[in-house]
Amino acid sequence: MNNSLPFGRDAQRAERVSLSFNLKTNTMSDEQIRNLEEIFEARIARDEKIEPKDWMPEKYRKTHIRQMSQHAHSEIVGMLPEGNWISRAPSLRRKAALLAKVQDEAGHGLYLYSACETLGVSRDELYEQLHSGKAKYSSIFNYPTVSWADMGAVGWLVDGAAIINQVPLCNTSFGPYARAMVRVCKEESFHQRQGFEIMLKLCNGSPEQKEMAQDALNRWWWPSLMMLGPTDAESIHTEQSMKWKLKRKSNDDLRQQFIDQTVPQADLLGLTIPDPDMKFNEETGSYDFGEINWDEFWQVVKGHGPCNKKRMKDRVGAWEEGAWVRDAAMAHAEKNEAKKLKKAI
Amino acid sequence: MSKNWPLWEIFVRSKNGLEHRHFGSLHAADAEMALVNARDVYTRRSEGVSIWVVESKDITASNPEHNGELFEPAQDKVYRHPTFYDLPDEVKHM
Ligand SMILES: [Fe+2]
Ligand SMILES: [Fe+2]
DSSP: OOOOOOOOOOHHHHHHHHHHHHHTTTOHHHHHHHHHHHHHHHHHTOOBBOOTSSSOOHHHHHHHHHHHHHHHHHHTTTHHHHHHHHOOSHHHHHHHHHHHHHHHHHHHHHHHHHHHHHTOOOOOHHHHHHHTTTTOOOOGGGGGOSSTTHHIIIIIIIIIHHHHHHGGGGSSSSSSHHHHHHHHHHHHHHHHHHHHHHHHHTTSOOHHHHHHHHHHHHHHHHHHHHHHHHHGGGGHHHHHHHHTTTTOHHHHHHHHHHHHHHHHHOOOHTOOSOOTTTTTETTTTTOOOOOOOHHHHHIIIIISSSHHHHHHHHHHHHHTTHHHHHHHHHHHHHHHHHHHHHHHO | OOOOOOOEEEEOOOSEEEEEEEEEEEEEHHHHHHHHHHHHHHHHSSSSSSEEEEEGGGOOOOOGGHHHHHHHHHHGGGGGGGSSOOOOOOOOOO
């Protein structure tokens, strides 16, 4: 067995307690702890991976639980706006694709929750944080999906922006997170392609259909840019996150990358980016763009977006309505276990 | 009073001829359900031909803090490697 295996969380808690106990009985000085931290940072700088049972600064553990769980929550809540269209998809082909995509997002959430649990936090605690509103998820999922074209725009733009965010994380320092991201990134590319295909079909259709596609782009463009996070000037955790490889490029760099790759795709579709200031800059080789409405972003983050309440109501509702199924499965398992024991005796 | 589903570690053999590899973990009420869930969570794109599930609490793992005692003794045993032995160049294929 290699030591990268996550193990029971009780054992893990005990482990952490015993570690701090050892630290105390050996009367570790602040200097010794600083040494441990230095060794730890040096390992990351050498591109070594950190595995769940390795010693780590408490701040590293907490930051990872926060980032990975936010990421997991985003995958889970992200299923809701698209789930809305599964039963309304215009053809069997589209329905099968959308269903598979939404199922993938559930999978992404599960990979990430289980990576999170290797750090000694329980699934229940994580759900509780989401359901009580203590934990955040990506603000983009608080916008409504009002037409079929939104399924195209979400796949193309939202999954597109997510890929840009996620690819650098395949090399992040925490082993379980990096491994989850490798799997996620492999699966994302079909999400974006199926979205673009929906847009392409609409753009080649009737004027009304093309209008629908343009309308979806108009509504999703700015929230997609915001999805890559606040501007560098306002981003608080960046420096530490860079060191731990939780972040490899700044939000503004990622945003520019997204814009530069997406504008030519919009041209290909014959759609107009809803930004009168968008212009190719010969000097930088990149697109200049207009000002982002950060007020709107912070409003949505704080819970005042168009669908924040609905998303949480649906999520909590699904969890609560499923309680009897979970209980029944557990009761069934316990009964079987008891039967097996009886036979053995 | 509801009880939480326990955690299971999932091992998948991607094709015959390869060993089972650790893929991740998931929650399930029992082993049978863990297998079915593992199929959906970890092999949606034919990533496997065989799955093992083990309840996480049944795994005993070594402690990285003891890596010194555990693994260092192997480091000074160079005589376990073929390059330790001096042979004349004329000896071929050995
Ligand atoms: Fe995803
Ligand atoms: Fe996706």
